[in-house]
Amino acid sequence: MPSQRMGQLAPTTLTATSTTTNVESDGTAVAGTPVTTSRDYSDNGVAVVNSWTPSGDSIYTPGGSTGYDLNVNVVSNSLDVDYAAYANLSTTSAGVMLSDSGAAAQAFEAANPLTVVVIAPENTTLASDADIVDALMNANAGGSIATSADKITITHLADYDGQEAIAISGLDNYLADSQITIPLTVDADATAGTTIASSDTVFVEPSSALISVDGTTLTSLGSVEADYAAGNLYNVTDTPDQIIGTVEASQTVAASDAVQGSADAAAQLTTGTINADDDTATGKTMLYNGSDADVTDSSTTVNLASDGTQVISLTGAPTITSSDGSTITTATITYDTSTGTITTDPTQAASFTVTNLPVSTGETVTISYPMTVDSTVLAGTTTGIQWPYTTAVQFYSDGTLAAGDATALGTETDTTMNLQAVHNLTDIWYLATQDSDGNYVAGEEVGTYAGTTGTTYSASNVTNLAVGDTASNGDVVVGYYDESAGTMVTDPTALTMVENETADG
DSSP states (O other), X not given: OOOOOTTOOOOEEEEEXXXXXXXXXTSOEEEOOOXXXXXXXXXXXXXXXXXXXXXXXXXXXXXXXXXXXXXXXXXXXXXXXXXXXXXXXXXXXXXXXXXXXXXXXXXXXXXXXXXXXXXXXXXXXXXXXXXXXXXXXXXXXXXXXXXXXXXXXXXXXXXXXXXXXXXXXXXXXXXXXXXXXXXXEEOTTOOTTOEEEOXXXXXXXXXXXXXXXXXXXXXXXXXXXXXHHHTOSEESXXXXXXXXXXXXXXXXXXXXXXXXXXXXXXXXXXXXXXXXXXOEEEEEXXXXXXXXXXXXXXXXXXXXXXXXXXOEEESSOOEEEOTTSOBOOOSEEEEEOTTSOEESOGGGXXXXXXXXXXXXTTOEEEEEEEEEEOGGXXXXXXXXXXXXXXXXXXXXXXXXXXTTOOXXXXXXXXXXXXXXEEEEEEEEEEEEEEOTTSOEEEEEEEEEEEEEEOSOBOGGGTOOOOTTOBOTTSXXXXXXXXXXXXXXXXXXXXXXXXXXXXXXX
């Protein structure tokens, strides 16, 4: 047995016997001698090694998916206990790994599942929880990083410098497949030419299963939330400035629109969702000049009225910013009321038009405008209802609109945008049993789910209990009782909801 190191238990020695057969040039086989070989494996640790940070030169479209570019190894494979071999590892390395196969490895993983924290790269948002779980289970040809999707739990953490952050727990197949794969969505209002970097985006939560090989073992502060807040995590993507792609830079002049509601983590393409008790949103129109000539003027009109009615209104004046974030004040903004008169009060406008706005070659100019929805339309059942508004953009060259000598450049864009209300709900789930009268009564609490929602729920978000499963109290799940409908269903996604008609209930 090798000697103990750094206070660890002595590693397990695995032995194997192999027999070689040599073949001479004339084809004569010469039997070899059986040779017994051995290799040491620690049976009490797993290595977290920042062995690879993804990079690439992909071109992404604003609002589009990146695919699976955030794809990293969270643990290293088949490390033995020869510590001298790890001299090139960074200071975030921790531990040594058990053999990556066999019953012993599976038992180790089951007893020590990993929790990984992922922060969305700048200019992106994380895909939906369902898409992330699907990617973790199916995106890698070599296998999945968890033995079952039901074992994976995603917890949404506080934003990090304005970027989404999640904790993914229950990863229990990391010795066979150490890849964590996260699909992303590029922000709809990401300016052309900006980059997406994978640096400092994936971290591993400390646990007793991680053993230091360089004196930097981390001890959990008691919860992933506490460790995340304190920066007490192993960083597996600490390569600086690791670019995985660039937001598309068109070779022509182009305009795009996006809207970000109070329920959105980032700007959407054409529909922004708002919480029923926080009916605010920010519309954005991006003007990009990818040509080799300057645009001398542009005309952007946002019409807040639809079908003769006005539900959406401005809460303040629009702001105009250049690619570097500086404010442009030279443009002219005109506000029109529903009767066609001019007003200086943006909150009274049914539409507004921006002119006298040049866009230099290679520059992106963003017009942002704060909006709200008339509170009277939020009373009643509002989930799923959309309120439209329109935008129109035309570029000009060889003059200005004010002088009347501008020449239209390209074709005018005309886009219909929408705001949609959702409710921000907290659901508490219970095991329900029938009393002597056949009525269902709430028993043991089994979980809480908080988030914005549509008209259906999924009990699997909370309980991970399917019909036929045995609950912690020994009861067998026979269905999901829909209290609002008074019926039993077997499909957890078919549960209905009753909306609070006057508030965000």
